[in-house]
Amino acid sequence: MSRGFAALAGITAAAVAIGVAEPVAVLTGPRSAPLIAVGGLVVDLVPEPLKQFAIAVFGTYDKIALLVGTALLLAAFAALLGVLAARRLWLGLVGIAAFAALGVAAALTRAGADAADALPSLVGGALGALTLWAFVAGPLQLEPWPWTPPTPAVPSTPSTPPSSAGPSSPAGSPEAAASPAGSPERAGGPPAGWEPLERSDPESRRRFLRGVGVLAGTAAVAGVGGHLLAGRRGVSAARKAVTLPAPAAPAPALPAGADLSLPQLASYVTPNSGFYRIDTALVVPQVDPASWRLRIHGRVRNPIELSFDELLARPMIERYVTLACVSNEVGGDLIGNARWLGVPLKELLDEADPEPGADQVVGRSVDGWTCGTPTALLRDGRDALLAVGMNGEPLPVAHGFPVRMVVPGLYGYVSACKWVTELELTSFADFDAYWVPRGWSAQGPIKTESRIDTPRPRNRLTAGPVTVAGVAWAQHRGIRKVEVRVDGGPWRAATLAPTVSVDTWVQWSWRWDATPGEHTLQVRATDADGVPQTPQRAPVAPDGATGWHTVKVTVR
Structure with a gap:
């Protein structure tokens, strides 16, 4: 079997294992599904710098990126197992067993797990192993194509009669007698000089590919179906049935002007x-x-x-x-x-x-x-x-x-x-x-920060009046003032919008008479205690990022 077909067999076996595990996980809980369980283990064990890199790059899509990355790594691992299984079947089966054991361990070590959480990985692993066997040594394996001997050289004298067995099968050949179908490979390989017409029998190749299609399709249907069933077991209906009580102390009314309603500026209340x-x-x-x-x-x-x-x-x-x-x-x-x-x-x-x-x-x-x-x-x-x-x-x-x-x-x-x-x-x-x-601090008070929402980095602006605006926050202390400067010049006071309380952010705005050229805008805030936002740049770990937000724009 070629490496390509062997890798395909391994990937199909993994797809069957993962797909079948999904409907089983409907009974035991979605966290017990192998991909989710192993992904959760990765979340807990991955080095913190790599985790922060994922959040910085993918933001709120970090979990989707993790699951896609885990699936790609699994596909690569499964392809390798398929290649190994084509040489030694037991190597591929041991690899699948190892992955199933990892899924079991990951599921059982999650909070609130019980013995039933091992079931999706066990069932998926067993069917994945059966699939790999079917492609490598079972009914879906590729059959070799008959071998053909080399064409003999043209005889030098016309008096030499041709063999009655024909040019492709020398008379009296023991190989021909031992292999009437012309497939000495099945008896240990061809004699010297023989060549395969093709790598595999066309009919067995079609059977192999049909098996890949049917099993992969079944795995996809099982996986999607299991996911949908799990969704139906969710709590959306129970949430819709909840009637919230009227508050004994309602929230204060939003003051007029709390939301400046400017393009690109974050709304005061986030939907x-x-x-x-x-x-x-x-x-x-x-x-x-x-x-x-x-x-x-x-x-x-x-x-x-x-x-x-x-x-x-x-x-x-x-x-x-x-x-x-x-x-x-x-x-x-x-x-x-x-x-x-x-x-x-x-x-x-x-x-x-x-x-x-x-x-x-x-x-x-x-x-x-x-x-x-x-x-x-x-x-x-x-x-x-x-x-x-x-x-x-x-x-x-x-x-x-x-x-x-x-x-x-x-x-x-x-x-x-x-x-x-x-x-x-x-x-x-x-x-x-x-x-x-x-590695994070045990206590995490929120630091005074500010942000420019408009204009955005690399915006191209028209010379003249430009509204620079953003938000600033220092929850439970409040914001006293926000200042903006251009190209390292003097700080200019921005106008603060009204807020409900010191526990929310505040919108701010500043009118800038923009001149043509490349410009750098910076913002800083001062909290209600009179402590200014630090210019010192620091990463998010271990207790929150610091520094002045800087935006570069072009004015024409």
């Missing part, structure tokens, strides 16, 4: 569909509110357990809060402002009554992800929420439905636990949340 999403979940957890429970436990005097209905029955407040990801680069868009509805965390923690020294609240997601939030900041009067609503509707599933944490003034990696099911009181000395062992 749910455009709100950034950064988390470690390759598949969005589907949490049924009917079975959801929240435990507040650990170093508390009064442990609490709440159902979703019990949480909804508590008095709720509604607040505008801007959330920001620690992975947001200077000038980046991993930030958004929304109107949140939820129960104040302070009230719940006061009721649980933390013990002395319990300086950390560990939020734990249904998928096992953790964040560590300073207990004192959740009880200092800021509008830290156990949120159930976002912009007037139940939380979107991708943003934490049914319940998530929202904490003003802290980066999401230490506060914004989505799909939250536990709040454990402990201490920073006793427990490191998910990102801390990976």
Whole structure:
């Protein structure tokens, strides 16, 4: 078998294994599917610089990029297994077994896993191995084409009679007698000088390719069907059935002029569909509110357990809060402002009554992800929420439905636990949340930052009046002023739009009389405490990027 056909056999076997595992995972949960389970393991184990590179390059599409990359690596690995199996079948089967074992290990080590989560990888691995055997040694294998001896030289004397067996089969040849079909390859190979007419029998080649088409198509149908079935088992219907209670304390009305409504400028309130999403979940957890429970436990005097209905029955407040990801680069868009509805965390923690020294609240997601939030900041009067609503509707599933944490003034990696099911009181000395062992700071207060939204980098502008505008933020401190400068010249004060509170970003604008040429625009903000934004450039790790956002434009 040629390397090309062998590689095709290996890839088809892998497709069968992955495709068949999907409908099995409908029964055991989407996180148990081999591709998702292994991808989740990659997310946890990949070096932090590579993870940040993926976020910087792909942004909110980083998970799709990871799954596509994992699939391509799997295809390359499967092709190699096919080539090895064509030489020694057992090598290919061992390779498939190893991948199935990796899928089992990845599925069983996820939070909340049980023995049934091994089933998709086991079933997929078994059928993948059977497929590889069928192509290499079974009914779909390629049959060799008959060999033909070399054409004898033209005789030098016409008196020499030709062989009665014909020019292509010398009379009395033992090979001809042993192989009437002319296929000595099956008996150990051709004699010297014999050549194959083709690499494989045309009929067996057609049978091989038909097998590839049928099995690959079946795998695709099984994979897509399993994905659709898993979607039907989701919680979209349960989310639509949720009726949010009216807030006991509604959000303040947006002041006139809070949103400048300029082209390219981010809106003051970010729509749910455009709100950034950064988390470690390759598949969005589907949490049924009917079975959801929240435990507040650990170093508390009064442990609490709440159902979703019990949480909804508590008095709720509604607040505008801007959330920001620690992975947001200077000038980046991993930030958004929304109107949140939820129960104040302070009230719940006061009721649980933390013990002395319990300086950390560990939020734990249904998928096992953790964040560590300073207990004192959740009880200092800021509008830290156990949120159930976002912009007037139940939380979107991708943003934490049914319940998530929202904490003003802290980066999401230490506060914004989505799909939250536990709040454990402990201490920073006793427990490191998910990102801390990976090199990030244990505490992540949001830094003062600003961004130019318009004009955009490399925009070509017309000389004359140009509106420069953007957003600035210093959640829970607020912004006192924003300044802009051109080509390193003097700083000019921008005009700040009104805001709802110090917990949201603010829009700003500045009128620039642009002159022809290449120009560099820079922006800086000063928070309400009078502390200016630092010009020092720093990467996102370990506790957030810093520096002045700079935009270069051309004026004609």
